[in-house]
Amino acid sequence: MPAASKTHLVLIPSYNPGPKVLDTVRAALAQWAPVWVVVDGSTDGSTEKLQALAANDAGLKVIVLPENRGKGSAVLEGITLAAAAGFTHALTMDSDGQHPADLIPAFMAASQAEPAKMVLGKPVFDADAPALRVNGRKVSNGWANLETLWMGIGDSLYGFRVYPIQPLIRIMRATRFMRRFDFDPEAVVRLCWAGVRPINIDAPVRYFRADEGGVSHFKYLRDNTLLTWMHTRLFIGFVLRLPMLLVRYLTA
């Protein structure tokens, strides 16, 4: 088991994650300690299995939210507790096996070398990635880059990232948004506005078919509407901050 870090933890929000959750958490534990899972009101029996795993592994902590509140809320709960325990940075990853646990040490090392920055995964898709998701990403990335005047966001949506905890808590407490699937893109844009620069690192993302244990709660109509509204409010925020961003752009 890796020695437990006092500054950097792995944070895994989890909502009805499907059959891959235990392997995902074990893979993270093989690379890093501590690993915290925030169970976001799951009803699929995964909570008890995760708690049983934690009973035998000092590196794992399971936080259970009684009701589903969304990915962003689950992350906020986790980083608030992490900050109280003295942690400064959190690597977020999904609970469903899509993200590369073997890259946790490299992402943590990049963050430890430049702690004021955020470390963003840049997705490398496999052949099974749904075209609709891959192309939808380009739209979100185009908006995010405009809204930050090309400060270097490689990908706006990928949830495999290391965040500095304090600026993220400040940003999330100041808005009632960012609580569901609007969390990942709004977090990078607002962190850029707050002066937290991105570091981008390539990281494979896997898409599993349902018969392989793949589970997604992304609903095209509901969540694309959510993302469209999110970019509308970010665009308004961008217009208001344009003078500040231009000064930064021209003096960078």
Ligand SMILES: Nc1nc2c(ncn2[C@@H]2O[C@H](COP(=O)(O)OP(=O)(O)O)[C@@H](O)[C@H]2O)c(=O)[nH]1
């Ligand atoms: N969709 C969704 N995911 C949540 C929620 N709370 C926590 N999560 C976690 O957020 C991650 C991303 O969700 P997922 O459905 O896999 O989205 P996708 O990978 O973009 O298709 C997973 O680890 C989920 O378990 C929630 O309320 N809704």
Ligand SMILES: [Mg+2]
């Ligand atoms: Mg997923």
